[in-house]
Amino acid sequence: MGIVFEGISKIFPDGTAALHGLDLEFETGEFIVLLGPSGSGKTTACRVLAGLEDPTGGRILVDGRDVTQLPPRLRGIGMVFQNYALYSHKTVYENIAYPLRVRKVGRDEIERSVKAMADLLQIGRYLHRKPGQLSGGQAQRVAVARALVWQPDICLMDEPLSNLDALLRLHMRTELKRLHRELRKTFVFVTHDQEEAMTLATRVAVLRDGKLVQFDTPQTVYRKPATRFVAEFMGRPAMNTFDGTASAGVFTAAGFACPAPGFSDGPMTLGIRPEQIEIVDGSAPDAIAFEVDVVELVEPDILIFARRGKNAIIVRAGGDRHYDHGALLHLRFPPAALHGFDASTGQRLP
Ligand code: ADP
Ligand code: MG
Secondary structure, three states, X not given: OOEEEEEEEEEOOOOOEEEEEEEEEEOOOOEEEEEOOOOOOHHHHHHHHXXXXXXXXXXXXXXXXXXXXXOHHHOOEEEXXXXXXXOOOXXXXXXXXXXXXXXXOOHHHHHHHHHHHHHHOOOHHHOOOOHHHOOXXXXXXXXXXXXXXXXXXXXXXXXXXXXXXXXXXXXXXXXXXXXXXXXXXEEEEEEOOHHHHHHHOOEEEEEEOOEEEEEEOHHHHHHOOOEHHHHHHOOOOOOEEEEEEEEOOEEEEOOXXXXXXXXXXXXXXXXXXXXXXXXXXOOOOOOEEEEEEEEEEEOOEEEEEEEEOXXXXXXXXXXXXXXXXXXXXXXXXXXXXXXXXXXXXXXXXX
16 A cells, blocks of 8 residues: 555657656655656656656556546645745735635634644744745745645655755754654655755655666665665765775775675775775774875864875764875775675676
């Protein structure tokens, strides 16, 4: 049960293939995040789920029922888009009440529902205002309230926080999480921001070129990325990757070698996250010397950009040590922290 994308394809009339046989299945009540770079098909997937776009192949099932041919208004989906448009001539109250009026809900119940939703989103004080008298964050909350006030089973949000400044994004993110907990509805949230995906999702669906590349909990997507693409997309700064060859438990790239037990012999891509690299003494076994290039302070951590020949690496370090430009930095890659990817397909190696 729940929501199923079954082999959903979408080829637009101009020949652009936006989705290629997308299979995705999740439970009701989840907070699903569709994550991917621009153009990966996130909006198209949303619009197909909402019924705003007909798929050219496949079916959408909601609780076992095929809704592929069902018009949008019968799908029980509330929507918030990046460029949410509030009715500028209506008050905040009337904006939120609108979906209820359309559904011929009684006056008292409208009042009760609008007030409850406004309280939940902390916009109760602005109900008499017009949208033009709100800040960006307040207007965004009104859009969310309007999408949810009629208690849709599914709340679909396509990059709803993109137009907000950084601090407000963080704040709204927390609010959405609380809202999800309190309403117990299914949330489908689209973003290209991996941090938003990590913090919000019960499960993250990573899309690339209209295909699903991984669908799992944020923790698993981060710790066991299915492909090199996912590895580099999840986590900032991105995972370090090196092309080279494994042989008898040792990985050799142009310019350095390190123990890499467990990988079969042959060409491969080795990956390690910046925070998992150890800074050691030059005398330590398996220490690899890099030269410090740029140092960035991201309190309480430090990001060290270093080089060794053609290899560039980013290390996330803690503490108060000072790193000078040009100084030697001795690094160790703990074998347990290593990721391996197929040199040609980018698929994760077991
Ligand atoms: P995302 O939301 O991940 O940025 P979209 O779903 O908007 O991606 O777009 C996926 C692909 O489909 C892109 O290549 C985009 O240019 C194309 N696309 C989207 N809408 C249309 C359309 N109406 N006609 C033709 N191509 C489209
Ligand atoms: Mg989009």
